[in-house]
Each structure stands twice: as C-alpha cells, then as structure tokens.
Amino acid sequence: MSPRRTPAPPPGELRDSLPFPKAAKIELANVQQRANLRHATHTIRAKRAQVVGELDDWEALRTAGAQIKDRVLRNLDDYLEQLEASLTAAGATVHWARDAEEANRIVIDLVRATGQDEVVKVKSMATQEIELNEALERAGIAAWETDLAELIVQLGHDRPSHILVPAIHRNRSEVREIFLEEMGTYGEAAPPDLDDEPAHLAAASRSHLREKFLRAKVAVSGANFAVAETGTLVVVESEGNGRMCLTLPETLISVVGIEKIVPTVEDLEVYLQLLPRSSTGERMNPYTSMWTGTTPGDGPQDVHVVLLDNGRTTALADEVGRKALRCIRCSACLNICPVYERVGGHAYGSVYPGPIGAILTPQLRGLGSKVDRSLPFASSLCGACYDVCPVKIPIPELLVHLRHKVVQEKAAHHEVHAETAAMKATSWIFADSRRMEAALKLPSFGGKVLRGRLNHFGPLPYPASLWTTARDVPVPPSESFRDWWARERGGQR
Amino acid sequence: MTSAREEILGRIRAAKQDLDLPPVEVDWVYGRTTGDPVHRDHAQVVDLFVERVEDYQAVVDRAGAAEVPGRVVAALQRYGATSVVLPAGLPDDVVAAIRDAGVEVREDDHLSPAQLDEIGAVVTTSAVGFAETGTIVLDHGSGQGRRALTLVPDIHVCLVRADQVTTDVPEGLAREVDSIRAGQPQTWISGPSATSDIELSRVEGVHGPRTLHVIVSEG
Numbered sequence: 001m002s003p004r005r006t007p008a009p010p011p012g013e014l015r016d017s018l019p020f021p022k023a024a025k026i027e028l029a030n031v032q033q034r035a036n037l038r039h040a041t042h043t044i045r046a047k048r049a050q051v052v053g054e055l056d057d058w059e060a061l062r063t064a065g066a067q068i069k070d071r072v073l074r075n076l077d078d079y080l081e082q083l084e085a086s087l088t089a090a091g092a093t094v095h096w097a098r099d100a101e102e103a104n105r106i107v108i109d110l111v112r113a114t115g116q117d118e119v120v121k122v123k124s125m126a127t128q129e130i131e132l133n134e135a136l137e138r139a140g141i142a143a144w145e146t147d148l149a150e151l152i153v154q155l156g157h158d159r160p161s162h163i164l165v166p167a168i169h170r171n172r173s174e175v176r177e178i179f180l181e182e183m184g185t186y187g188e189a190a191p192p193d194l195d196d197e198p199a200h201l202a203a204a205s206r207s208h209l210r211e212k213f214l215r216a217k218v219a220v221s222g223a224n225f226a227v228a229e230t231g232t233l234v235v236v237e238s239e240g241n242g243r244m245c246l247t248l249p250e251t252l253i254s255v256v257g258i259e260k261i262v263p264t265v266e267d268l269e270v271y272l273q274l275l276p277r278s279s280t281g282e283r284m285n286p287y288t289s290m291w292t293g294t295t296p297g298d299g300p301q302d303v304h305v306v307l308l309d310n311g312r313t314t315a316l317a318d319e320v321g322r323k324a325l326r327c328i329r330c331s332a333c334l335n336i337c338p339v340y341e342r343v344g345g346h347a348y349g350s351v352y353p354g355p356i357g358a359i360l361t362p363q364l365r366g367l368g369s370k371v372d373r374s375l376p377f378a379s380s381l382c383g384a385c386y387d388v389c390p391v392k393i394p395i396p397e398l399l400v401h402l403r404h405k406v407v408q409e410k411a412a413h414h415e416v417h418a419e420t421a422a423m424k425a426t427s428w429i430f431a432d433s434r435r436m437e438a439a440l441k442l443p444s445f446g447g448k449v450l451r452g453r454l455n456h457f458g459p460l461p462y463p464a465s466l467w468t469t470a471r472d473v474p475v476p477p478s479e480s481f482r483d484w485w486a487r488e489r490g491g492q493r
Numbered sequence: 494m495t496s497a498r499e500e501i502l503g504r505i506r507a508a509k510q511d512l513d514l515p516p517v518e519v520d521w522v523y524g525r526t527t528g529d530p531v532h533r534d535h536a537q538v539v540d541l542f543v544e545r546v547e548d549y550q551a552v553v554d555r556a557g558a559a560e561v562p563g564r565v566v567a568a569l570q571r572y573g574a575t576s577v578v579l580p581a582g583l584p585d586d587v588v589a590a591i592r593d594a595g596v597e598v599r600e601d602d603h604l605s606p607a608q609l610d611e612i613g614a615v616v617t618t619s620a621v622g623f624a625e626t627g628t629i630v631l632d633h634g635s636g637q638g639r640r641a642l643t644l645v646p647d648i649h650v651c652l653v654r655a656d657q658v659t660t661d662v663p664e665g666l667a668r669e670v671d672s673i674r675a676g677q678p679q680t681w682i683s684g685p686s687a688t689s690d691i692e693l694s695r696v697e698g699v700h701g702p703r704t705l706h707v708i709v710s711e712g
C-alpha cells in the first residue's frame with residue numbers, strides 16, 4: 001500500500017461509536033475539553049444574543065426562514081428539476097447521488113478526469129457526512145482542508161466536534177502544539193517560535209495553505225444555499241479560504257444536499273440575515289460568495305454540482321421528522337445546548353452533533369446502530385434549541401417523535417427498551433446525581449436538576465450553599481463534589 | 494437500471510404524498526428598507542455604514558468626490574504598497590493619480606494566482622453597500638475586476654459612493670437581483686478576512702486581504 005497523503009483520522013467508523021450515554025461518560029472525564037467548550041459556547045451565546053437583539057423583525061425573519069424551507073420541501077422534486085435546468089443552462093454539469101458511496105465515486109471520477117491528485121476543500125458538512133476525504137485518500141487523491149478549524153482537526157488526526165467550529169474542543173495552546181508538530185509533514189512548517197496568540201496561529205495557517213491555494217487545480221466545496229431559479233450557489237465563510245477555493249482552481253466540484261434549495265434570489269435576503277447572526281454571532285460574516293455556473297474569464301470554467309440524497313428523502317417521508325430538513329447548519333442549537341456544552345460533539349458519533357445531530361443523524365442513517373438509537377435520548381428536552389433555531393425547527397418535538405420510533409424499533413426486535421438507562425445519560429451529564437446526593441444528603445437533588453434547573457445549581461441549603469452563593473457555579477459534570485471542592489477551595493483552606 | 498436522478502425524484506414523490514397541498518405561503522415582504530426610522534435619512538444611513546464597517550477593523554475614509562484620487566494614493570502609501578493591480582473600468586483620474594505617484598501599476602492581463610500573489614494591493618469600485626451589516630457588495634462589473642483580483646493581494650482599497658449605500662440586506666440585495674439573474678458572481682465583504690475558529694474570538698487576517706481600506710465618497 002502506498003503511504004497516506006494526508007493525516008489519518010482516528011480509526012473506526014463513526015456509526016460504530018459507543019451509544020451516547022457511554023460515550024458521554026468518557027467525554028465528561030476530559031476536564032480540559034469541558035473547560036474549552038464552556039468558554040467557547042458562552043462566548044458565542046452572548047454574541048448571538050446581542051446581534052439578534054438588534055433586529056426588531058427577528059421573529060418575522062425566523063417565520064419566513066421556516067416557511068420558505070417548508071415551501072421547498074413540499075415541492076422538492078419540482079425545485080430540484082428547476083435547479084438542474086438552471087445550473088445546466090449556466091454551464092455547470094449536474095450529477096445525482098443516491099448515497100455517500102455514489103457521491104464519492106462521482107467526485108473521485110471527476111478529479112481523476114482532470115489528471116490531478118490533490119484537491120483543496122472548503123469546509124462542508126455534506127462532504128464530512130459522506131466521508132469524502134477518506135474516500136479520496138483511498139483513491140490516491142489528497143484532500144486538503146483549508147478552513148482553519150478543519151485544518152486543526154485534520155492535522156490533529158482528530159474528528160470534528162461542532163458543525164461550524166469543528167475544533168471548538170481545542171484551545172489555543174493545543175492548536176499551537178498541533179501546528180508545530182504536524183504542519184511540516186504536509187507542507188510549509190509552522191515558524192518554530194510560534195506562540196499561542198490566535199492571530200499568530202491564523203497567520204501560520206495563512207502561510208501553510210498559501211502554496212496549496214496557488215497551485216490547486218481542483219477544489220471541492222459544499223453550498224449553504226442553492227437558488228433553484230438561477231442555479232446560483234452560495235458559500236458563507238470568514239477567512240477567505242472559501243473564496244480561494246471557489247475562485248483560483250480550474251475545476252470546482254460542489255456537493256450539495258438536496259434540501260439546500262431556496263426558490264428565488266430574493267429569498268437569500270432572509271437567510272443571509274438569519275445565518276450569520278445565528279452562527280458566529282456577527283451582523284455579517286466576512287465573506288459571502290455566489291456563483292452561477294461558469295463566468296467567462298472569472299473563476300473555474302469546469303463546474304460540477306453533485307446533488308446528494310443520502311437519507312434525506314427518508315427524512316422527507318416522515319411528516320414530523322422532515323422539519324429537520326429546514327436546517328441551515330448555523331450551530332446555534334449546539335451552542336445553547338446544556339448537554340452539548342458538557343459532553344462536546346464527539347459523543348454523538350456523527351458529524352452532526354448537538355440537538356440537530358440528535359434529530360438528523362438517526363433520520364439520515366436510520367436506527368440500525370446503537371449510537372443512532374441512543375441519539376434521540378441525548379437531550380433533557382429543555383427547549384432552548386427551539387428558541388434559538390433560525391428556521392424554527394421544533395427540536396424537542398422531533399426528539400420525542402424519534403424516541404417513539406426507537407421504542408417501536410426495539411419492540412419489533414424484542415429488545416428490552418432501555419429508556420431508563422438512556423435517560424440516565426442526561427443525569428450523568430448534569431451531575432453524577434447518586435454521588436452528589438450522597439455527598440449532599442439531598443434526596444431530591446437529581447430530580448430537581450432534571451426538572452429544569454439545567455444550567456446552574458440554584459441556591460441550596462448548607463453545606464452546599466457555601467459554594468452556590470460564592471459564585472454562579474456551573475454544574476460540575478462528572479467530577480465528583482469532593483474533587484471539585486478540593487480543586488476550587490483546597491488552596492484557600 | 495433507474496438512474497440516480499429518477500430514483501431520487503421518485504423517492505421524493507413517494508415521500509410527500511401527504512403534501513399534495515397548495516404551496517406554503519411565505520409571510521414576508523421582500524426588498525424593504527429596514528431599520529430604525531432614524532436611519533432612513535440617507536446621511537444617517539451612510540454614517541451607520543461607516544460605523545459598522547469600522548466595527549470590523551476596516552479603515553474608512555470619507556472624502557468628497559474630487560478628493561478620491563488623492564486619498565487612494567495616500568492609502569497605498571500608508572500601507573507601503575509598491576505595486577497595485579487595477580481592474581478595467583476604474584475611474585481615469587484614480588488611475589492617473591496612482592501612476593503619477595510612482596506605484597507600479599499592473600493591468601489584469603490574465604495574471605496567474607502566483608503573479609497576483611506578488612502584487613501588493615488592488616484598488617476597485619464596488620456595487621452596493623449595506624449599512625446595518627457594514628457589508629460591501631462586489632458584482633465584479635466594470636471597475637471591480639474578476640474575483641481573484643480582490644482576493645490574492647493583501648491590501649484592498651475599495652471605493653464606495655454614498656449613493657450606493659442602502660439600509661440593509663433586503664434593500665441592497667434588491668438592487669443586485671438583476672445582476673445575479675444575469676449570471677454575474679457576487680462577493681460580499683464585511684471587513685478584512687477573519688476567523689473565529691480559535692476559542693470563538695474573532696481575529697482579523699487569514700487568507701483574504703488583511704487590510705481593507707474603504708473610501709466613501711460624497712458629491
């Protein structure tokens with residue numbers, strides 16, 4: 001076997017991941033990751049709340065965002081045919097892929113036809129979902145991720161843990177170490193005196209990727225939106241890596257989920273307000289690119305679009321579950337989720353973690369694996385995800401609906417349904433309640449946490465009041481009270 | 494064997510049998526001027542635009558129309574740009590001023606990415622601005638160049654006329670709909686390139702131009 005071209009991800013298939021409760025316990029033990037996630041999710045929540053608060057028609061925008069997507073889903077066949085026709089008229093070649101394998105084969109064949117053995121990639125959930133990078137690697141084609149967070153994940157031999165900021169579980173000093181250790185193996189090395197200033201880390205990624213952008217002949221992207229009426233594809237990004245990939249190469253291959261459609265150009269005004277404010281908490285992301293097939297003298301002249309099903313039509317067939325197809329992948333539901341904040345993205349065993357992952361993954365992949373059957377239970381049903389969702393997906397309703405489906409599936413296979421065990425997952429997440437109860441002698445405590453005091457302990461009687469009154473204390477997940485106490489107060493007494 | 498296309502369309506038709514209903518109504522009025530009524534006064538819309546672009550750590554320079562060529566030269570000198578690529582259609586007085594200032598001028602005669610990478614700066618006009626979000630739209634028409642021009646050089650000096658500034662995305666996009674329908678690409682720029690990928694704090698300067706200098710002209 002020839003040596004790998006790109007860094008190897010962790011071994012094993014995502015679908016064979018441990019069920020959520022078991023995986024969550026392992027992730028909870030990672031104190032550094034929990035601290036990183038807490039910091040990051042709290043930062044982004046505050047930013048989102050502020051910029052959403054600036055728009056007095058936010059609720060009307062959300063309603064429109066939901067309605068336009070419902071409109072598309074109701075007539076998805078017609079819109080797809082329209083999109084295909086407008087893309088073709090604009091000079092693009094349209095391909096259809098029933099599943100991941102078919103999509104990967106199409107992309108591999110297209111790259112091979114160019115004679116190239118490497119591609120630069122724009123961050124794309126669809127290509128993560130079909131595990132395109134590994135398929136390309138097996139075909140002898142190197143896929144270089146160019147989004148900073150994706151680069152951190154790729155160089156770190158890691159998996160993404162968030163749909164927008166895949167390396168959210170890493171802090172700056174971990175990023176520095178990954179860059180110092182790995183960059184030189186795959187291209188320009190990081191400067192040896194690199195420190196952990198985010199600006200310097202960003203500069204290191206600029207120089208590492210520059211030569212790859214300048215020599216690339218083929219790029220692979222996804223798309224945030226595909227306008228049926230014109231065939232216009234839209235990519236929303238920050239760094240300019242997207243623009244590099246969409247503009248400099250000769251061939252551009254975009255893998256687009258069939259639900260990414262919006263009917264008209266005008267509809268973009270709704271989503272290009274909803275998306276940046278919901279995702280990075282900015283009024284607008286630094287760069288948005290739109291292209292319509294090929295433009296003579298500007299950008300790639302060989303443009304392909306792969307329309308991907310891969311389970312979406314199965315979700316569409318479920319009249320409750322189909323609402324998940326409205327998702328614009330903003331990640332607001334991850335950032336607000338108290339479960340996600342504590343366990344991180346890896347425990348969800350999918351490229352889609354958090355609340356959207358809990359409702360989307362089991363629909364796209366089916367209920368065949370243990371992890372997929374556990375995902376609808378990876379939630380306390382607190383409802384915060386619905387409140388922030390820019391396309392008003394009733395996530396708690398879908399979770400309950402999918403829980404029923406899991407129970408039916410298990411009954412059909414005469415499996416004892418372990419709902420109680422699954423519910424324990426959330427109790428583990430907020431506290432190891434049995435140990436906490438024993439320590440605090442508060443028999444009702446676990447129940448209280450589960451009933452809705454999810455983010456923080458309320459005032460508790462002595463002796464717990466010693467620490468709940470001292471500061472607004474986040475629930476310390478798997479760390480025992482004793483360990484927590486020792487760490488927080490040990491030095492002072 | 495059915496093609497993937499036929500199979501996917503068939504699955505969709507089977508999946509949405511319960512959906513044989515009229516199209517979903519969308520309760521949204523498109524293309525509106527938005528925002529605080531205070532900002533509807535156009536001078537205030539331009540003020541807001543300037544404030545919001547500056548929020549992204551871009552440099553904004555306000556000038557009378559006649560002052561623009563001098564301001565462009567001053568900006569190039571300020572950042573120490575010794576070479577600049579100028580797209581076709583840039584105003585003649587701007588081009589002349591840059592040439593007179595002794596900055597090496599490159600025209601875009603099919604420059605390769607590597608050649609573009611050796612050029613310090615680019616000067617362009619723009620199509621539309623959105624005040625609320627501090628966004629500049631390039632539709633890559635005359636004076637704006639093909640997309641790579643405003644991407645590879647590290648300094649982008651961008652000219653925006655006050656009358657191009659709209660309130661927000663809806664009003665601004667409405668002005669660009671015809672251009673998009675005609676197949677023109679679009680680049681929306683809100684500040685210099687940036688990332689929030691490390692601990693979700695925004696730092697400026699990744700792959701796109703690290704310096705964005707905007708000259709807003711009036712009159």
Ligand code: SF4
Nearest residue numbers: 327328330331333389
């Ligand atoms: S489900 Fe809603 S909040 Fe979550 S990523 Fe999708 S659009 Fe965003």
